[in-house]
Amino acid sequence: MIHIGRPVVAAGRHAVAQTELAAAMRRRLEALEGTDELRKMVGFIYEHSSIVQRHLELGLDELEAREDWYLAVNEATMSLARRALERLFEQHQSDELDAMVVVSSSFAGFPSLSRRLQDGMGLRLDAPCYDLAGLGCAGPTHGLHLADMLVRTGAARRVCLLCVDAMGTHGESRVHHQAPTISQVVAHCLASDGAAAVLVSAEPLDGPGLGWEDCRLRSKLWPDSLGENDFTASADNQPFIAVGKAIRTRIVEELGPVINGPDLDPDTALFHPGGAALMRALAMANPQLAPSLAISSGVLEQRGNIGSGSVLWVLHDAWAAGRPLGPRLRLIALGPGIVSTMLCLDGVEVR
């Protein structure tokens, strides 16, 4: 059996109301010609996001004053990562870890985030570290699978999994030299900073925990979906972020075989809250998922879309709310590509 403790979570340091972020976006667009129509739509898009507040690791004032966005986003990711690990290490000794898996799409270059954390947070220097990149919100399903394999094969006995993204800082760092598209404005209105961390262990951990017998990762790249998501830089070297409309219209059909498969229990299937429209579409088509999707929507409302920490944050909240988590736990996420992933944990026991 492979064991985890309860995930710890950490939001970006600055909670900023969505109304304030809408005002900031309108203010930036005012400097650009021909954006009258777009400015009117900002209010509509931001209001319909169902997001109350988002979190930024670096404050809006600081971001607007800095030009070195590549370094600022790395710095935000690193700072948030440290806070999440500090919380984890309040409960568990960091020097008992013998491997680390870090999942982030917002840290770029090297030395890697994992090695920087290993150096600064008291981890053993002989612990191997794996940094998984480019997974967006599908990060934790891959990260947990990798941690499971490290323990299962005997490569490690206690692995720290950290999922951290500063997509909000990335988006708010952008200086718009051209009017953004609707797809870009939608992405800006979702992106937030957050992290979640959990220990994966060969033995039960102190405190509340959960164990599983089997772990399988299912993954599907949707055909012709690569253009639906973009998190890179623009041609003028500004941080770029976009999310397409087709995800919304395709999600019910793409997830249908997964949701209606024989081995999914709607009470123990947890969903990454990618956006309000996605949650509504899933709930309409699958009323049996309503209680679980309500947890997801709560995370979205209070945190925005935080990237790789997202579905672990949902697990954290479902656990705290006393939701059932076994015997067949499913973590379901959407990642850039568009990719839908499902981590299938079977034989789950909660302690």
Next chain:
Amino acid sequence: MIHIGRPVVAAGRHAVAQTELAAAMRRRLEALEGTDELRKMVGFIYEHSSIVQRHLELGLDELEAREDWYLAVNEATMSLARRALERLFEQHQSDELDAMVVVSSSFAGFPSLSRRLQDGMGLRLDAPCYDLAGLGCAGPTHGLHLADMLVRTGAARRVCLLCVDAMGTHGESRVHHQAPTISQVVAHCLASDGAAAVLVSAEPLDGPGLGWEDCRLRSKLWPDSLGENDFTASADNQPFIAVGKAIRTRIVEELGPVINGPDLDPDTALFHPGGAALMRALAMANPQLAPSLAISSGVLEQRGNIGSGSVLWVLHDAWAAGRPLGPRLRLIALGPGIVSTMLCLDGVEVR
């Protein structure tokens, strides 16, 4: 037993003489005040690199004309990755793969490199993909270990491992607004574009192959070494690259316990060629490694430092040269951090 075929290798499209790259660096520095002394050192540093030529996926002229370096480096990494996979798929069917591991430090953002390749190269859409980032030259040791675990746990039966970096394109894209340090010039003189790919399989593959019983990854972060390597962006949002001097003075001591350990056979230990000074230091302290280090130095001389493809390229050349590869094969690399890693493959049989 876990099996691999022979690695395929691919260099950046444009072979550029080191003398020409030295001239390009001097030309760039001429535009900056106070670089007279530094310009004289460029010749010395580049000549003493023992590198004859390096490879750039995008040509020097194109790079000097483009301002969107973030996108250019992604584009170069992607283009090189495709060429390596095309070579691999000349020998093996791409639709027989059921998982993919991509190791790159030079591709940033999402959709990930793996998903872009999956979409364009005929891979099954339900194959899970893992992108390992920030590993620099230590990438293949981690990548092979991950591929081994995917096969060993039954998560996949045939995994494509691709290691690809366009560090040369990154370095040559830089517009210097300030005089670089010596550490930066040294990094510029090493950085080159290259890739290597290999299949990792539960069954023996067609053609020449190699299999192993056991696979373990050893990894050690050197104390106080995080400042020795940097591959990010500068404060003025230009591509940044640096490599420190302490690696050279510490390598013999740091690798001593590994090299002189009881389970290392000097004939079947393959080294990442990080730089000429590193190879010389290792050869002086460990004459028994001379035949193996000669293969590594040959790769450095003709390819430069290509990042994550490096030690697989050495394996490719050692295999082609008829060097022994078993029964205890060791792949030894240095990654940013500084991290030394050793992949220990035991019970190796070559077919």
